[in-house]
Amino acid sequence: MEIRYEKLNHGNFGGHSLDDFIRHQTITECWRNVDGELKLVPNDFTEDWTVEKCREVAAGISCRLEKDLSAFGAFCGNRLVGFVTVEHEIFGNSAKYVNLEQFQVSQDFRGKGTGRKLFALACSEAKNLGAQKLYISAHSSKESQAAYKALDCIPAVEVNEKMAAEEPFDIQMEFALEQEKIYEN
Known part of the structure; x- marks a missing residue:
């Protein structure tokens, strides 16, 4: 397999491109701020995108492609099995950040290096945009945090307060592009 x-564009991505995407994650623990310290706490729920949700996400990406958003996809045959999006706007006072807006790998393709390659493409694009760091408002689940830490992401030095307020349980993270490891394998 x-x-x-590929870099996504209107020729290879549209409103139905995520119809076969499996965004499923069973979560049992999440990181939470408890008395000023991050701790794992029980939090049982399942994230499962319906076809309607997949189409909503696809439409959102499609309308912004090549305007204020760059995106890359991982394809197995004609099926999109992973994608990453990077916003073009540079922000921050202490560093030049760009936001890693979406970073998703279909459940059946996780743990196979697909995410590492997509992350490397996002890093390359961020550098091309003139950024110094990727900014990530990352899901607080134990599994999501482990994945970002495996990619050498760290807590954000400069927190984007708007993004933090929009997703108060997310962990605000960053990745310094000058330390970029090459995830080509």
């Missing part, structure tokens, strides 16, 4: 990676 060979995976090919």
Whole structure:
């Protein structure tokens, strides 16, 4: 099963491109701020995107492609099995950040290096945009945090207060592009 990676555009991505995408995650623990310290706490729920949700996400990406958003996809045959999006706006006072807005790998393709390659493409795009760091408002689940830490992401030095307020349980993280590891394998 060979995976090919492509920059997404209106020729290879549209409103139905995520119809076969499996966004499923069973969560049992999340990181929460408890008395000023991050701790794992029980939090049982399942995230499961319906086809309608997949189409909503696809439409949102499609309308912003090549305007204020760059995106890359991982394809197995004609099926999109992973994608990453990077916003073009540079922000921050202490560093030049760009937001890693979406970073998703279909459940059946996790743990196979697909995410690492997509992350490397996002890093390359962020550098091309003139950024110094990727900014990530990351899901607080134990599994999501482990994945970002495996990619050497750290807590954000400069927190984007608007993003933090929009997702108060997310963990605000960053990745310094000058330390970029090459995730080509």
